[in-house]
Amino acid sequence: MTYQAFSGARGVRVVAHRGASHEHPEHTLAAYRQAIADGADALECDVRLSADGRLVCVHDRRVDRTSDGRGIVSAMTYEQLAALDFGSWKGDGHRGAQVLLFEDLLKEALAAGRPVGLAVETKHPTRAGGRLEAELVRVLRDHGLADGAEGLVEVMSFSRTALMRLHRLAPGLPAVYLIERAVRAPRPPFAGHAGPGIDLVRKDPGLVGRLKAKGLRVRVWTVDEVEDVELCLRLGVDTLITNRPREVREYLDRR
Numbered sequence: 001m002t003y004q005a006f007s008g009a010r011g012v013r014v015v016a017h018r019g020a021s022h023e024h025p026e027h028t029l030a031a032y033r034q035a036i037a038d039g040a041d042a043l044e045c046d047v048r049l050s051a052d053g054r055l056v057c058v059h060d061r062r063v064d065r066t067s068d069g070r071g072i073v074s075a076m077t078y079e080q081l082a083a084l085d086f087g088s089w090k091g092d093g094h095r096g097a098q099v100l101l102f103e104d105l106l107k108e109a110l111a112a113g114r115p116v117g118l119a120v121e122t123k124h125p126t127r128a129g130g131r132l133e134a135e136l137v138r139v140l141r142d143h144g145l146a147d148g149a150e151g152l153v154e155v156m157s158f159s160r161t162a163l164m165r166l167h168r169l170a171p172g173l174p175a176v177y178l179i180e181r182a183v184r185a186p187r188p189p190f191a192g193h194a195g196p197g198i199d200l201v202r203k204d205p206g207l208v209g210r211l212k213a214k215g216l217r218v219r220v221w222t223v224d225e226v227e228d229v230e231l232c233l234r235l236g237v238d239t240l241i242t243n244r245p246r247e248v249r250e251y252l253d254r255r
């Protein structure tokens with residue numbers, strides 16, 4: 001199984017941003033199961049460390065927006081997080097969804113019955129002082145995925161510090177340097193992929209070509225609109241990260 005083995009139609013990969021998060025509460029098992037059913041090539045998730053050192057899939061620093069609780073993720077134990085409802089903010093039909101452990105997401109992807117990748121974004125890199133990256137690599141190593149050999153797991157961050165730490169711990173893992181504002185492009189092997197946001201690409205479409213000229217593969221987030229899919233295809237973007245994996249997958253397959 002290689003990285004290319006799960007390339008999507010037309011060679012463009014579709015990565016489900018926080019799962020099929022347009023339909024389901026982000027980062028929940030339901031969102032990821034839907035994304036797998038929708039034909040996503042890979043699942044994007046943000047990881048944070050709980051107070052007792054468990055890797056959980058949560059985007060925000062606080063639980064307030066996506067749960068019925070209040071507080072800072074890294075100040076709460078896994079047990080406290082697991083007691084919260086991470087579904088009902090999205091509507092009554094999603095009530096009772098629980099916080100997802102990264103390891104459970106990994107098991108879900110591995111059990112998909114086809115190659116489904118994971119694009120793991122590390123959050124709060126400086127605050128946890130490297131513990132998050134170490135725990136991520138430990139979990140991956142437990143599943144034989146820390147050397148990148150299966151091509152299923154990639155790590156992503158806006159932080160050079162986090163990516164360099166990960167590169168030292170697991171040099172074989174493909175790494176994606178996320179870019180919010182125009183910055184100097186990263187170079188392999190520190191990162192082999194660059195991930196600019198769609199706002200940046202709309203403003204500066206030439207950025208994609210400049211990144212590719214440096215030998216980087218390019219993925220763009222978050223691409224939910226047809227015009228943005230078309231723009232990315234014209235520019236030769238390799239991977240689309242989207243909240244709507246089914247629509248984007250179907251659009252690419254029809255095109």
Ligand code: G3P
Pocket residue numbers: 017044046059121178195221241
């Ligand atoms: O996939 C990259 C994208 O997720 C980065 O932004 O804020 O959604 O984590 P954010």
Ligand code: CA
Pocket residue numbers: 044045046121
């Ligand atoms: Ca993210």
